[in-house]
Amino acid sequence: xxxxxxxxxxxxxxxxxxxxxxxxxxxxxxxxxxxxxxxxxxxxxxxxxxxxxxxxxxxxxxxxxxxxxxxxxxxxxxxxxxxxxxxxxxxxxxxxxxxxxxxxxxxxxxxxxxxxxxxxxxxxxxxxxxxxxxxxxxxxxxxxxxxxxxxxxxxxxxxxxxxxxxxxxxxxxxxxxxxxxxxxxxxxxxxxxxxxxxxxxxxxxxxxxxxxxxxxxxxxxxxxxxxxxxxxxxxxxxxxxxxxxxxxxxxxxxxxxxxxxxxxxxxxxxxxxxxxxxxxxxxxxxxxxxxxxxxxxxxxxxxxxxxxxxxxxxxxxxxxxxxxxxxxxxxxxxxxxxxxxxxxxxxxxxxxxxxxxxxxxxxxxxxxxxxxxxxxxxxxxxxxxxxxxxxxxxxxxxxxxxxxxxxxxxxxxxxxxxxxxxxxxxxxxxxxxxxxxxxxxxxxxxxxxxxxxxxxxxxxxxxxxxxxxxxxxxxxxxxxxxxxxxxxxxxxxxxxxxxxxx
Numbered sequence: 001x002x003x004x005x006x007x008x009x010x011x012x013x014x015x016x017x018x019x020x021x022x023x024x025x026x027x028x029x030x031x032x033x034x035x036x037x038x039x040x041x042x043x044x045x046x047x048x049x050x051x052x053x054x055x056x057x058x059x060x061x062x063x064x065x066x067x068x069x070x071x072x073x074x075x076x077x078x079x080x081x082x083x084x085x086x087x088x089x090x091x092x093x094x095x096x097x098x099x100x101x102x103x104x105x106x107x108x109x110x111x112x113x114x115x116x117x118x119x120x121x122x123x124x125x126x127x128x129x130x131x132x133x134x135x136x137x138x139x140x141x142x143x144x145x146x147x148x149x150x151x152x153x154x155x156x157x158x159x160x161x162x163x164x165x166x167x168x169x170x171x172x173x174x175x176x177x178x179x180x181x182x183x184x185x186x187x188x189x190x191x192x193x194x195x196x197x198x199x200x201x202x203x204x205x206x207x208x209x210x211x212x213x214x215x216x217x218x219x220x221x222x223x224x225x226x227x228x229x230x231x232x233x234x235x236x237x238x239x240x241x242x243x244x245x246x247x248x249x250x251x252x253x254x255x256x257x258x259x260x261x262x263x264x265x266x267x268x269x270x271x272x273x274x275x276x277x278x279x280x281x282x283x284x285x286x287x288x289x290x291x292x293x294x295x296x297x298x299x300x301x302x303x304x305x306x307x308x309x310x311x312x313x314x315x316x317x318x319x320x321x322x323x324x325x326x327x328x329x330x331x332x333x334x335x336x337x338x339x340x341x342x343x344x345x346x347x348x349x350x351x352x353x354x355x356x357x358x359x360x361x362x363x364x365x366x367x368x369x370x371x372x373x374x375x376x377x378x379x380x381x382x383x384x385x386x387x388x389x390x391x392x393x394x395x396x397x398x399x400x401x402x403x404x405x406x407x408x409x410x411x412x413x414x415x416x417x418x419x420x421x422x423x424x425x426x427x428x429x430x431x432x433x434x435x436x437x438x439x440x441x442x443x444x445x446x447x448x449x450x451x452x453x454x455x456x457x458x459x460x461x462x463x464x465x466x467x468x469x470x471x472x473x474x475x476x477x478x479x480x481x482x483x484x485x486x487x488x489x490x491x492x493x494x495x496x497x498x499x500x501x502x
Contacts, residue, residue: 021498022484158182219239339352408445441455456484
């Protein structure tokens with residue numbers, strides 16, 4: 001049972017000009033799915049999967065007081081449910097998820113933003129049954145599962161659901177393998193297309209999608225001329241426009257053969273272009289007699305005309321200023337891999353990078369890299385933050401980036417003593433995700449420099465405070481909400497913290 005008190009506390013981090021409000025303490029929930037969602041009216045909803053039997057929803061108003069709590073009972077939302085998205089749509093919290101056991105079904109739960117009660121439950125799509133052992137086998141191979149995706153336009157309430165098979169065979173006479181559905185903010189279906197791929201490929205694997213309001217949906221695929229297990233693929237962009245069920249296609253990389261591709265796509269309404277960042281495995285051959293081949297990851301940023309689907313320009317994500325910062329401050333080259341792309345309020349783009357090393361049992365997340373690009377892909381600023389974290393679970397980014405109208409910030413958990421170490425020290429103490437004494441570090445990115453401080457408390461505090469990386473950032477109010485863990489051992493407790501930037 002989660003225990004909540006009535007009042008919120010407020011503090012100000014004067015050096016960084018950051019205002020922090022906290023809920024009163026509550027018991028640490030089970031190590032399961034937890035998520036925060038901020039609303040335009042100032043409310044915040046805290047979602048917690050409880051006992052594999054449903055969702056506990058707690059409501060905070062804009063004064064940060066708890067005003068309601070509801071338990072949404074659900075046999076569908078068990079420990080095997082996979083989350084597709086959680087959004088504010090038409091003033092409600094809308095949760096999309098699907099189960100992978102039994103018959104895979106995509107669910108949509110609409111939840112009242114004032115009471116936390118379930119408004120309506122809908123089933124939006126189904127797939128053929130996948131046996132449990134087959135699912136585990138596919139996960140072990142890091143394969144593309146058959147499944148669902150939900151993408152929302154960040155500038156409106158329009159969204160799409162995508163139902164796809166693991167391997168999309170072009171020209172198959174069997175069951176249709178991918179369905180794309182376009183919804184408006186009232187959850188009315190405004191368009192639906194059954195995907196037919198372009199000629200020249202025998203197989204496609206789905207990668208990513210973006211929604212442009214009520215106008216169109218764009219989908220990215222890797223296309224294979226032979227089997228989908230082959231190493232090289234070509235990128236295919238497909239468009240489903242409003243008023244038609246036919247897809248338009250374009251092959252993007254006419255001169256590249258890509259291997260082990262990850263992709264991130266955003267629609268930049270300021271420039272009216274689609275920005276696509278692809279990270280892929282490539283190789284170089286030495287000029288010495290041995291002809292040694294070295295493999296490494298490279299990233300490419302492509303700017304695409306949304307009408308013609310033509311690639312207007314391409315820029316290599318080189319991170320030269322990030323590398324120069326690393327060399328100048330901790331005397332080593334930066335080798336992190338780009339993972340995320342964020343559109344900033346001033347129409348610049350930030351590329352987030354992280355250096356990682358993985359073994360069978362452990363994952364180390366090392367130095368963070370932040371590269372700020374112009375609207376044409378020219379690197380304007382670059383930063384490298386020296387850290388070293390040990391995680392126990394699946395690799396994920398270990399820091400959060402926040403863009404405000406006045407400055408940019410990075411948050412991550414670290415050993416407090418690492419803040420005082422010299423900038424050129426290359427071996428910070430390892431921060432462990434579980435156990436140890438960690439505190440949240442706030443890094444303000446200034447012009448070609450960084451300013452570090454603890455976000456909560458001081459280095460000498462008996463109650464270290466760390467952030468659980470399940471945040472929600474409201475760009476309109478420039479408020480960053482997150483769960484925090486205060487204290488240690490049996491004296492630890494949880495709070496919700498709201499952080500605003502002056």
